[in-house]
Amino acid sequence: MQSTPLTVLSDTAAVEALCQSCGACCSTFRISFYWGETSAAPGGTVPMEMTEQLNLHRACMKGTSSHTPRCVALAGKLGEQVSCTLYQNRPSPCREYEVFLPDGSLNPRCNQARAKHGLGPLNVRFIEVRNIARKL
């Protein structure tokens, strides 16, 4: 079987484009966070109506706690063209998720999530251009 050729990304715009053609994580994992991030709390930014209360302290994005998760804020078709309609106000797990690990390899959870939706594995690395230049 032929493997997918390696793609090297070197800037955040390319990473955004990659995620906008995927969306698997937003349809696989339960996205939970401290309830104080919701608009029900002073300073909270995640619209409360897009969340579900999990327990006294934690909420999750609506739709991500089901057996067939899909975040209510995800628009578009998985694996083709998607976007987060809540991008500026998305909760901390979405902001903090590392698409690439410090060594430049893809977070293995990405391909685990993609596999759940029948999407092929990504063969991609992130190498900052300035790092390449420093080694020349």
Ligand code: SF4
């Ligand atoms: S699974 Fe990984 S590559 Fe796909 S949208 Fe999520 S972070 Fe991006």
Ligand code: SF4
């Ligand atoms: S809030 Fe946005 S980034 Fe976070 S899971 Fe939902 S669609 Fe994905």
